[in-house]
Amino acid sequence: MGKLFEGQVALVTGAGGGLGRATAISFAQEGAKVAVCDLNEGPVSETVAMLQNLNADAYGEAFDITDETRAEAFVDGVVARWGRLDAAFNNAGISTEMPMTPWGEGFDMVMDVNARSVMVCMRAELRHMAAAGRGAIVNTSSVAGMSGLSGPGYCGSKHAVIGLTRSAAMAYATQGVRVNAVCPGAIVTPMTEAAAKDPQAAAIMAQMHPMGRMGQAQEVADAVIFLCSSKASFITGHPLAVDGGYLAR
Numbered sequence: 663m664g665k666l667f668e669g670q671v672a673l674v675t676g677a678g679g680g681l682g683r684a685t686a687i688s689f690a691q692e693g694a695k696v697a698v699c700d701l702n703e704g705p706v707s708e709t710v711a712m713l714q715n716l717n718a719d720a721y722g723e724a725f726d727i728t729d730e731t732r733a734e735a736f737v738d739g740v741v742a743r744w745g746r747l748d749a750a751f752n753n754a755g756i757s758t759e760m761p762m763t764p765w766g767e768g769f770d771m772v773m774d775v776n777a778r779s780v781m782v783c784m785r786a787e788l789r790h791m792a793a794a795g796r797g798a799i800v801n802t803s804s805v806a807g808m809s810g811l812s813g814p815g816y817c818g819s820k821h822a823v824i825g826l827t828r829s830a831a832m833a834y835a836t837q838g839v840r841v842n843a844v845c846p847g848a849i850v851t852p853m854t855e856a857a858a859k860d861p862q863a864a865a866i867m868a869q870m871h872p873m874g875r876m877g878q879a880q881e882v883a884d885a886v887i888f889l890c891s892s893k894a895s896f897i898t899g900h901p902l903a904v905d906g907g908y909l910a911r
């Protein structure tokens with residue numbers, strides 16, 4: 663069988679590790695040229711090296727995703743370099759609220775990174791995709807985007823990602839561009855590393871999921887690849903739970 667993204671171009675934000683890196687690698691394995699970005703140079707370079715080891719055309723940039731000018735320039739730069747943009751995974755995010763954090767503290771920062779940056783990146787991506795009459799976007803929400811889990815910044819921003827996803831899906835439905843979201847449960851990534859290393863916390867997180875375990879980054883990457891691919895050609899505006907049954911309880 664041919665590769666799903668042969669001759670195509672994909673970009674991934676927050677690709678210095680975790681879900682972003684796993685998804686960037688999957689895009690490369692499926693034949694795409696892949697552009698990645700993240701906050702710091704070291705993790706970006708590591709991901710680019712991994713992609714190049716798969717013989718993929720790849721490059722990366724390090725910048726803060728809340729820097730609107732840099733974020734737009736990154737998206738425009740991908741199209742300037744490779745002449746097209748077929749798939750985008752807007753995934754950079756933070757989870758800074760701990761159970762003991764006073765309710766509402768740090769709200770603006772979490773909203774900026776997790777929600778506003780998704781709108782800014784989508785606005786640039788949609789411009790190019792609509793002009794070409796094709797493209798697919800996936801945004802990273804969370805089970806916290808469909809339930810009351812977590813603090814107001816994380817929960818509110820992840821709900822916002824679903825709203826942004828649906829709004830963009832409606833606006834571009836007739837222009838050949840599909841927009842969806844993934845809603846992961848607890849996944850083993852650097853974000854959950856500390857908790858996953860504590861046996862008691864790891865057991866609690868595993869038990870939250872009917873499948874009795876945390877998810878793996880590859881399980882989310884596979885869902886993103888599916889949603890961006892032609893196999894999902896009639897799916898738009900959908901928040902897809904990748905959560906071992908968490909939201910079905």
Ligand SMILES: NC(=O)c1ccc[n+]([C@@H]2O[C@H](COP(=O)([O-])OP(=O)(O)OC[C@H]3O[C@@H](n4cnc5c(N)ncnc54)[C@H](O)[C@@H]3O)[C@@H](O)[C@H]2O)c1
Nearest residue numbers: 676678680681701726727754755804846848849851852853
């Ligand atoms: N791991 C989980 O259990 C889980 C569950 C649901 C949703 N998510 C979401 O998945 C996404 C990816 O998270 P992950 O689990 O892979 O963790 P992660 O921490 O490995 O990945 C997030 C990436 O975003 C980058 N980032 C954060 N702030 C940034 C900024 N201002 N500018 C540029 N890059 C920035 C980080 O450097 C990091 O590499 C996030 O949006 C997160 O909220 C994760």
